[in-house]
Every structure is written in structure tokens, then in C-alpha cells.
Amino acid sequence: MGKSGYEMKAKFIRGFGDKTRLQILESIKYKEKTVSQIVDDLNGNQSNISQHLACLKGCGIIVCRQEGKYMYYSIRNEQILNLLERMDSVFEQVEEEVAACEKNDELDCCPRT
């Protein structure tokens, strides 16, 4: 893979790597919403969320459609949705594993010294 390929892929993945953007994605996961609806959902700053939406759109993660003065945002497609869900489940599993592992009296899974 070309050097710039990794950079682009990293940028794409980083689209998911922010708590506000994850919340936005959660909010529009199963149905499109307007910016104001999302702002309400997250109880966030409108400008901030608009910028994150632009970021998600730039990464190809979401799409939008205008209807009158409203802009509706939604997850780009099934595959992105699946990826999101996969990220969720893998994260949860790893989280548990790591937690369980660290419980062993700081005898980490991996030699520390």
C-alpha cells in the first residue's frame, strides 16, 4: 500500500475517533436528523457540532440532504453502520479482557520490567 494510502486510511478512521463524533453517529444511527435535532440530542454547541458534521462528511462517513432550510444527516450506508457496530462490540470485548487482566494484582498480561 502506498505511503499516502495509509495516511488516507488513518484520516478515515480518525473520523470515528472522537467522542463527539461518536455521539453524533449514535444519534443518527438509525434515522436521519437535522442539525438542530442532533444538537438537542447531544446537548452541545451548534457551531461545534456543525464542524464535526463537516468532518464526518469529509471522511465519507455520513451524507446529507437539504430540505428547505433544514439539512438532514445520515450514516452513509449499511457498511459504515456495520463497521460502527463492529467497532462497538470489539471495543467492549477488549475492554472487558483488559479489565479482567489488570485485576490479576497488577500481574499484567505482558512483562512490564
Place this chain on the structure above:
Amino acid sequence: MGKSGYEMKAKFIRGFGDKTRLQILESIKYKEKTVSQIVDDLNGNQSNISQHLACLKGCGIIVCRQEGKYMYYSIRNEQILNLLERMDSVFEQVEEEVAACEKNDELDCCPRT
């Protein structure tokens, strides 16, 4: 999901969101390697790569095992590997889609004005 939950998940995802770390993962994808081997593979800086390895480990994405003076790193488990591959394929598909879409004489998929 708790507020901090999103933050942790975002951190986990960000583990994948860097070109050097993606290269490292590619390098150890199918077999464990020592730090020096990875450094050679990527033609990179030892300190830099060591730090990225620590990051990946901290995110629960990779694990390591010591053998004498060597430290072997590998992908944590099958699920992480699958997630990685899924990220790859979704990214490629989105990339194509976006490229094709932008070809339409700047008539973007989504109203711009």
C-alpha cells in the same frame, strides 16, 4: 452509554487512526515480530515506533511477549484482526464511491450552496 464511555471508545479507535500505527499493524498482521523487525519493515525511527507500540498496547490492540532480550508484538486476537480487515474494505469502498461522486463535475452528492 456513559459520557466517559464515548471517550474511551474514541481512544480505542484512535489507536488505529495513525499512519505509522496502521503500518505497524500491517507489519505484524499475520505473525508476531520484534521491535527491530518492525523498525526495519517500516524503515522508521526506533524510538518513534516503540512509542507507537506502547500506544497500541495501551489501546488493547496488540499484545507482547518477552523472549530474552527480544520483545515480540502481535495483534491481540482474531476479532481485532477482523476489525482491521473490515476497516480496510469499508475504507476502500468509500474511497471509490467518493471519488466517483466527485467526478460528476463538482456536482457533489450533497447540495453545497
Place this chain on the structure above:
DNA sequence: CCCTCATTTCAGTCCTCACTAATATGAATG
């Protein structure tokens, strides 16, 4: 047309993070 509402854009600040160079730890070996 003017006004209001929805959304985007801009400018500025702060903080995180990737990178480098230098130093430290730690294991093996003579």
C-alpha cells in the same frame, strides 16, 4: 423586501499528539 430561523464559516485559544534526539533500563555474553 425585511426578519427570523437553520446552518455554516471564521478567528482565536488551548490541548493533544506525532516526531526527534538523547538518555536510561535491562538482558545476554564474554
Place this chain on the structure above:
DNA sequence: CATTCATATTAGTGAGGACTGAAATGAGGG
């Protein structure tokens, strides 16, 4: 135990990105 090799850690720097408030754009309704 002194040296060498593999790796980790630390400190410092610079760039990017998240956030805020204010201003700009754009669509509809009176």
C-alpha cells in the same frame, strides 16, 4: 562486572484538531 545489543523512557518542539463566540450565508414567511 563491563560491554553490547534490544527496547523503553524522557524532554522538547511543532502541527493539527477540538472548542467557543461572533459573524456570514441561505431559505421561507410575513
